[in-house]
Every structure is written in structure tokens, then in C-alpha cells.
Amino acid sequence: MPDNYLPHQTIQSFAPPVRTLLGPGPSDVPQRVLAALARPTIGYLDPAFVAMMEELKSLMRYAFQTRNALTFPVSGPGSAGMEMCFVNLVNPGDKVIVCRNGVFGGRMIENVERCGGVAVVVDDEWGKPVDPAKLAAALAANPDAKVVAFVHAETSTGALSDAATLCRLAHEAGCLSIVDCVTSLAGVPVLVDEWGADAVYSGSQKCLSCAPGLSPITFSERVVEKIKSRGRKAQSWFLDLDLLLGYWGETTRTYHHTAPNNSLYALHESLLMVAEETLPAAWARHRRNHLALRAGLEQLGLGFVVDEAHRLPQLNAVSIPEGVDDKAVRASLLQDHGIEIGAGLGPLAGKIWRIGLMGYSSREENVLHLLAALESVLAAQGRSVTPGAAVAAAQRSYQG
Amino acid sequence: MPDNYLPHQTIQSFAPPVRTLLGPGPSDVPQRVLAALARPTIGYLDPAFVAMMEELKSLMRYAFQTRNALTFPVSGPGSAGMEMCFVNLVNPGDKVIVCRNGVFGGRMIENVERCGGVAVVVDDEWGKPVDPAKLAAALAANPDAKVVAFVHAETSTGALSDAATLCRLAHEAGCLSIVDCVTSLAGVPVLVDEWGADAVYSGSQKCLSCAPGLSPITFSERVVEKIKSRGRKAQSWFLDLDLLLGYWGETTRTYHHTAPNNSLYALHESLLMVAEETLPAAWARHRRNHLALRAGLEQLGLGFVVDEAHRLPQLNAVSIPEGVDDKAVRASLLQDHGIEIGAGLGPLAGKIWRIGLMGYSSREENVLHLLAALESVLAAQGRSVTPGAAVAAAQRSYQG
Numbered sequence: 001m002p003d004n005y006l007p008h009q010t011i012q013s014f015a016p017p018v019r020t021l022l023g024p025g026p027s028d029v030p031q032r033v034l035a036a037l038a039r040p041t042i043g044y045l046d047p048a049f050v051a052m053m054e055e056l057k058s059l060m061r062y063a064f065q066t067r068n069a070l071t072f073p074v075s076g077p078g079s080a081g082m083e084m085c086f087v088n089l090v091n092p093g094d095k096v097i098v099c100r101n102g103v104f105g106g107r108m109i110e111n112v113e114r115c116g117g118v119a120v121v122v123d124d125e126w127g128k129p130v131d132p133a134k135l136a137a138a139l140a141a142n143p144d145a146k147v148v149a150f151v152h153a154e155t156s157t158g159a160l161s162d163a164a165t166l167c168r169l170a171h172e173a174g175c176l177s178i179v180d181c182v183t184s185l186a187g188v189p190v191l192v193d194e195w196g197a198d199a200v201y202s203g204s205q206k207c208l209s210c211a212p213g214l215s216p217i218t219f220s221e222r223v224v225e226k227i228k229s230r231g232r233k234a235q236s237w238f239l240d241l242d243l244l245l246g247y248w249g250e251t252t253r254t255y256h257h258t259a260p261n262n263s264l265y266a267l268h269e270s271l272l273m274v275a276e277e278t279l280p281a282a283w284a285r286h287r288r289n290h291l292a293l294r295a296g297l298e299q300l301g302l303g304f305v306v307d308e309a310h311r312l313p314q315l316n317a318v319s320i321p322e323g324v325d326d327k328a329v330r331a332s333l334l335q336d337h338g339i340e341i342g343a344g345l346g347p348l349a350g351k352i353w354r355i356g357l358m359g360y361s362s363r364e365e366n367v368l369h370l371l372a373a374l375e376s377v378l379a380a381q382g383r384s385v386t387p388g389a390a391v392a393a394a395q396r397s398y399q400g
Numbered sequence: 401m402p403d404n405y406l407p408h409q410t411i412q413s414f415a416p417p418v419r420t421l422l423g424p425g426p427s428d429v430p431q432r433v434l435a436a437l438a439r440p441t442i443g444y445l446d447p448a449f450v451a452m453m454e455e456l457k458s459l460m461r462y463a464f465q466t467r468n469a470l471t472f473p474v475s476g477p478g479s480a481g482m483e484m485c486f487v488n489l490v491n492p493g494d495k496v497i498v499c500r501n502g503v504f505g506g507r508m509i510e511n512v513e514r515c516g517g518v519a520v521v522v523d524d525e526w527g528k529p530v531d532p533a534k535l536a537a538a539l540a541a542n543p544d545a546k547v548v549a550f551v552h553a554e555t556s557t558g559a560l561s562d563a564a565t566l567c568r569l570a571h572e573a574g575c576l577s578i579v580d581c582v583t584s585l586a587g588v589p590v591l592v593d594e595w596g597a598d599a600v601y602s603g604s605q606k607c608l609s610c611a612p613g614l615s616p617i618t619f620s621e622r623v624v625e626k627i628k629s630r631g632r633k634a635q636s637w638f639l640d641l642d643l644l645l646g647y648w649g650e651t652t653r654t655y656h657h658t659a660p661n662n663s664l665y666a667l668h669e670s671l672l673m674v675a676e677e678t679l680p681a682a683w684a685r686h687r688r689n690h691l692a693l694r695a696g697l698e699q700l701g702l703g704f705v706v707d708e709a710h711r712l713p714q715l716n717a718v719s720i721p722e723g724v725d726d727k728a729v730r731a732s733l734l735q736d737h738g739i740e741i742g743a744g745l746g747p748l749a750g751k752i753w754r755i756g757l758m759g760y761s762s763r764e765e766n767v768l769h770l771l772a773a774l775e776s777v778l779a780a781q782g783r784s785v786t787p788g789a790a791v792a793a794a795q796r797s798y799q800g
Contacts, residue, residue: 002465002589002591002594003679003680004465004593005461005462005465005467006462006675007455007458007459007461007462007675008455008458011455011458011459011672011675012672013432013436013668013669013672014436014439014455014665014668014669015439016439016440016441016442016446016448016449016452016665017442017446017448018440019440019446021441021443023443025658026441026443026444026658026661028440028441029440029441029662032413034438034439034440034441034662037437037438038434038437038438039415039416039434040418040419040428040429041416041421041426041428041429041434041605041611041612042416042419042421043419043421043423043426043740044426044612046416046419046734046740047734048416049416052414052416055408055411055414058407058411059407059411061405061407062405062406062407065403065404065405067405075476075477075480075613076475076476076480076638077475077657077658077659077660078657078658079637079638079656080475080476080480080638080657082637083636083637083638107637110633110637111637113633114634114635114637115635189402191402193404194402203658205658211441211660211661211663212441212444212658212659212660212661212662213475213613213658213660213661213662213663233510233513233514234514235514235515235635236483236635236636237479237482237507237510237511237514238476238479238480238482238483255745256479257477257478257479257480258425258426258477258478258605258612258613259477259612260477260613260663261426261611261612261613262429262437262611262612262663263611263660263662263663265414265416269413269414272411272412272413275406275407275411278403278406280403334446334447340442340443340446345655
């Protein structure tokens with residue numbers, strides 16, 4: 001009986017340091033959700049678990065504001081949710097119009113191509129919303145397009161696009177719509193039925209403040225019809241909606257893959273917290289904390305990447321001032337203050353910071369803590385800042 | 401601000417019932433692992449998290465008995481691990497020999513076909529191990545085959561195949577090997593380097609007794625070379641090894657997708673428990689409890705599906721006696737005794753039970769509890785059983 005490669009005896013149970021998560025996700029997970037995560041594992045066909053699944057679907061429909069029967073959590077992160085949409089909606093040779101205004105639009109193009117589809121790319125500048133006029137023009141120029149895909153809230157830039165208009169244009173042109181709501185869900189209105197969106201996915205670790213690893217997803221009846229008539233198997237077995245319908249569908253519970261039970265307990269709890277708070281209250285809270293953060297950041301001389309009308313309250317992209325050392329600031333915030341903020345991605349690397357106030361992280365104490373810490377770190381970098389001014393401005397914002 | 405579809409006000413935090421999980425997975429998750437799962441979420445690029453990832457890889461290499469650099473957990477269940485192997489190792493048109501002796505071999509065929517490969521199927525009866533002579537014949541008849549795939553421990557039947565011989569045959573024929581070790585890892589010897597296996601995946605929720613949702617995986621250098629020279633993109637973005645190398649690789653930490661941090665804490669803890677116990681001790685424990693269970697089941701007149709030489713100690717498939725109501729017995733075990741056992745799948749549905757003694761579930765108290773419960777349930781079904789005989793036989797087995 002060989003027994004080689006024993007790992008270093010120094011490995012111990014992992015004790016994560018204390019952090020405040022103010023980056024682009026994951027956000028801070030509240031104790032209630034962590035406690036749910038740690039409840040005893042039971043079988044995924046246990047009647048008690050099956051009853052919990054029904055509640056989970058109902059809670060997800062509330063979060064997405066939809067009556068879609070086919071609403072469930074994908075057993076993987078947001079990128080698995082994205083891929084589930086593309087492998088099921090895009091047939092080989094299908095033309096797909098992808099609106100790209102950041103990293104995640106780019107990832108959608110990768111998905112189209114790997115499904116054998118043809119991507120027609122509508123580009124907008126990073127930091128700007130998707131321009132509906134450009135989508136309208138692309139639809140007019142491509143009457144054979146089958147699908148329109150765009151990102152509602154671009155996590156790489158903090159820009160919010162007009163999903164209602166984009167979905168309407170897609171629908172009027174006879175296209176199905178795929179909408180990335182990873183960062184938007186529960187932070188700003190996501191109104192699946194009102195938009196008439198067809199395939200919408202999100203992530204557990206942003207404004208839901210659940211542990212990372214699940215992707216809530218919802219599909220319209222049009223998608224179900226398309227899948228039933230596609231006459232071929234999806235290229236992915238794991239993400240095949242036909243097969244998943246057997247486990248998450250209305251009446252049957254056929255084994256497909258082992259459900260991530262404990263993660264689903266946690267998602268149930270985090271969605272329950274959203275329902276208890278109600279969506280309008282959650283949206284208002286995200287906005288209130290964003291405005292306070294903005295007031296403070298302005299005192300620190302930090303400007304936003306996105307114009308005010310299209311700014312996400314839950315993800316604040318700010319320009320790094322000339323002469324300030326990006327990595328040194330983030331390292332000091334993390335090591336000296338226990339605060340994580342996000343770096344820029346792609347062409348914005350080194351140029352912006354991404355400050356997330358998502359879900360449970362969107363709280364007054366975090367706004368004040370961050371502003372105080374940022375003031376001290378920027379002062380140490382030789383920036384001229386008025387002591388206490390940023391925090392005072394945020395406090396005024398809360399009082400006003 | 402619309403806010404419709406509020407879920408029923410009756411939904412509360414989910415409180416799972418007390419269960420003992422003696423089915424085909426998930427197995428019981430020990431408190432130590434549940435506690436790890438519930439530790440505070442931190443960022444997936446946090447230096448503390450990155451250090452934990454290195455420990456995790458080292459612990460996984462021990463569990464797999466390999467030095468493979470490319471050893472990491474897939475952010476999805478075992479079926480995602482399976483699909484990662486096929487989408488990265490099988491190019492369109494590639495001939496793949498799949499050995500099928502149960503449900504999961506059949507799933508491998510699905511994967512080959514969805515990757516555009518050509519599956520050559522070597523069938524063995526359900527409940528039997530894969531016959532190496534049939535594989536040798538298939539390799540001789542298909543000199544252009546590129547990959548051989550088989551299941552080490554068939555979860556649907558409880559049969560263990562000779563992975564060392566099957567990998568050697570594949571290798572001698574110039575094929576890469578894909579080996580499903582979902583149910584075998586840490587329950588019976590899985591010796592990746594000694595076998596010369598190329599792509600090996602497992603699941604977190606079987607003999608590792610971690611929460612479900614992750615798939616530990618390891619790839620040989622031959623696979624890395626094949627991927628680097630394939631000259632095309634994998635059909636899956638989420639499961640593309642090229643891209644994942646950037647996050648889980650040796651030196652870099654490029655964002656690919658949001659890692660399921662809390663689930664990874666739990667996997668770290670469960671693998672640490674395996675290393676503390678040591679693999680030979682874990683294998684011996686699974687065998688000891690299996691033998692006691694067998695002694696008790698024989699007293700109850702229950703026979704095994706698999707012959708003794710190829711029986712998995714961690715998954716015991718037993719034939720349901722004539723006249724006994726499958727569903728009634730499982731429902732009574734669950735409702736009256738809190739014990740979950742598994743049903744048969746596919747052609748074995750209604751004909752067998754699958755009794756798992758995996759990981760933390762493989763304990764003397766569970767064996768005795770199950771035998772006592774099964775005796776009472778079978779007696780209620782009108783079977784003639786000698787009161788106390790099954791438990792006594794198991795006790796003798798432990799003492800012997």
C-alpha cells in the first residue's frame with residue numbers, strides 16, 4: 001500500500017484574516033448566511049431538501065422579478081451561468097449580436113465563438129453604457145441575427161446599461177436576449193418580466209452577499225420552446241438545460257449531478273434576507289451608501305470613471321490620481337486597514353480602483369471606515385488631503 | 401420601482417433534519433469541515449487565500465498520490481470535472497475508447513460525442529469490473545484511438561476496476577487515459593503516478609466527506625503538452641485548462657472566475673483530515689467497516705451485486721429480496737431512523753440498494769445503527785429475521 005507525497009506537516013486548519021470586502025466581489029457574507037452554509041449536509045433527493053429547493057426557486061423569482069418557471073441556481077460561478085446561456089441558446093452558425101463595453105462583454109464573444117456561433121460585436125467605450133442606437137443599427141444590418149447579448153452592470157467599469165430598451169430592441173427584431181446581471185441583481189432594479197429578457201444570470205457573491213460559487217439563472221418560455229425544438233444535444237452535458245429540467249423542473253426530481261447542498265442552504269438564506277428587506281429598500285440602501293461614498297471620494301479628489309447617469313451604486317470605479325502608486329495603496333488598505341478594494345482589469349489596470357458596496361458590504365460603517373483609511377493612505381503617498389473632510393462629507397450625505 | 405412576486409411569507413431559514421448519510425453521496429460532513437465552510441469569506445486574490453491555495457494543491461497531491469503540478473479543484477461537481485477532462489483532451493474527430501460498466505461510463509460516452517469525438521464503447525455487465533482483455537482487443541482494433549476513459553469505482557454498481565492495468569494498456573497503445581475516481585478517492589488506493597494516469601477527477605462529497613460542489617482534479621505533463629499544442633480553443637470557456645492555468649498555475653494568479661472560497665476552505669480541511677489519518681489508515685478503516693456491514697447483511701439474507709474480489713468497501717450494492725418493497729424500505733429508514741441509503745439507477749432501479757460507508761460516514765456506530773434499523777424495517781415487511789443477529793455478526797467482525 002504505497003502512501004507517498006505526504007504534505008508538509010506545517011499545514012493547519014485555515015484561519016482567514018479579518019477583512020472588509022469592498023472590491024468587485026465577493027462581498028462580506030453575513031453571519032446568518034455563514035451559519036446556513038454550515039448546517040448539516042443532507043441528501044439532494046431528501047424530501048426536506050426538495051421542499052427547500054421549491055422555496056429557493058420562489059425566492060429567486062422574487063429577486064429576478066419574474067414568473068419564469070425555469071428559474072434555479074447553476075452549480076457553478078457566474079461564468080458557468082453565462083456559459084449555460086450560450087451553449088443552450090446559440091446553435092452552430094447562429095449570428096449573435098454582442099454589446100461589449102468591458103471585460104464581460106468580451107467574455108460573451110468568447111462564448112459565442114466556442115459554441116460555433118458568429119459574433120457581431122457592438123463596441124462602446126469602457127466606462128460608457130451600451131448605446132441602444134448602435135444595437136438598433138446592428139440589428140437592422142443583421143436581420144438574420146438570432147440572439148442579442150449584453151451586460152447590464154459591467155463589473156469591470158461600473159457602468160449600468162438600459163436593459164429595458166436593449167431587451168425591447170432585441171425582441172422587436174425577433175431575437176432572444178441574454179443579459180448578464182451578475183453585479184446588478186439586488187443592487188439596482190433587475191426586472192426580468194418587465195424587460196421581457198429571455199436568459200438572465202447572476203452570481204451569488206455580489207449584492208446577494210452569499211458565498212461565491214453559485215449562479216442564479218432564469219429562462220423565459222421562449223427559451224424553453226427553443227430548447228425543446230433544437231433537434232440536437234447541447235455541446236455541454238453539465239450545462240444542458242434539457243437534462244437539468246429533470247432535476248429543477250416543476251414535478252420530477254431526476255438525478256443529474258450532485259447538488260451543492262450547503263451552498264444552496266446559504267443562497268436560500270441570503271435570498272430570504274433580500275425578501276425580508278424587500279427589493280426597493282435594498283436598492284435605496286445601495287444608493288444611499290453610494291452617495292455618501294461619492295461625497296467623501298470627492299473630498300479626496302478622486303473622480304469617477306462613469307458619468308453620473310450611468311453609475312452603479314454598488315460598484316464605484318474611480319480614477320487613480322497621477323503619481324499615486326496603485327499597488328501600494330491597495331496593499332496598505334489590505335494590510336494596515338483590513339480593507340479589500342479592486343484593481344482595474346484589462347486596459348484599465350493601474351488606472352482605476354473598483355470600490356464595491358455590494359449587499360451586506362453596503363453599510364454606513366464600511367463607507368466611513370474606507371474613507372478614513374483611504375485618506376490616511378493617500379496622505380502617506382504625499383497627496384494633499386484635509387484631515388477628516390472625507391468622513392465629514394459622507395456624514396453630511398447621510399444626514400441630508 | 402416595481403417590486404412584485406413577493407414569495408410566501410411562510411418561508412423561514414432552512415433547518416435540515418438530522419440524517420445519517422449512508423447512500424452513494426453526499427456522505428456525512430464532519431463538524432470540523434462544516435466549521436471551515438463557515439469561516440469568513442475573503443477575496444480570492446488575497447495573499448492569505450493564495451497561500452491557502454498552495455496548501456490545498458499540496459494536500460490534493462497527497463490524496464491523489466501524484467507529483468502532477470496541474471492539480472487543483474474544479475469549481476463545480478464531479479460532472480464538471482468529468483467534462484473538463486473531455487473538453488480538454490478530446491479534439492473533434494478523435495477516437496476515444498470508453499469502457500462502460502455502469503451509469504458513469506455512459507455519461508463519458510455523452511461527453512465524447514458532445515466534444516465531436518468518436519466513442520468506441522467497450523461494454524461490461526453492470527456489477528462487473530471493466531475487463532482488461534476487452535480493452536486490449538479494442539485498442540488492437542483501433543490503432544488510431546487517442547484516449548481511453550473508464551470509471552475506477554462505479555458508483556451505480558459498487559464495482560472496482562483495475563486502474564493500474566487499464567492505464568498501462570492505454571499508455572502502451574499511445575493513448576491518454578481519463579479516470580473517474582469520484583467514489584474511489586481516499587476510500588481505496590488511488591495511485592495516479594504509479595498507474596501513469598493522465599487525467600483523474602474526483603468529487604468532494606464521497607470519501608473526502610466535504611460538502612458537495614467541488615471536483616478535485618489532476619493532469620499529467622502529457623496532458624499539459626497536448627493542450628499547449630492543440631492549436632484551437634477548448635469548446636468550453638469555463639472549463640478551459642489553458643485559462644485556468646493562469647489562476648491555479650505555479651506562479652501567476654490571473655483572474656479567471658470567482659473561486660468558491662468557502663467551499664475551498666472546507667476542502668482544505670477535509671483533505672487535511674485525510675493527511676492526518678493517513679491514506680493507508682483511511683483505506684483500512686473503509687475495509688474494516690465494510691466487512692462488518694457485510695457480516696450483518698448476510699445475516700439479513702441480503703446478497704451483494706458485485707463479486708467479492710471487485711467489491712468497493714465504500715459502496716455496497718445489495719440485491720433487494722423478492723417481495724420487499726424498495727421504496728417503502730428506503731422511506732422507513734429515512735423517516736423512522738433518519739438513515740439515507742441509495743436506490744438503484746437505470747436498469748438496476750428497484751432491484752438494488754446502494755449502501756455507502758464513505759469518509760466520515762464509514763464508522764462503526766453507523767454500521768450498527770443501519771443493521772439494527774434494516775432488521776426492524778425488513779421484519780415489518782414480513783421478512784424472517786433473527787432479532788439481533790445482524791448486529792451481533794457485525795460486532796464479531798469488529799472483534800475478529
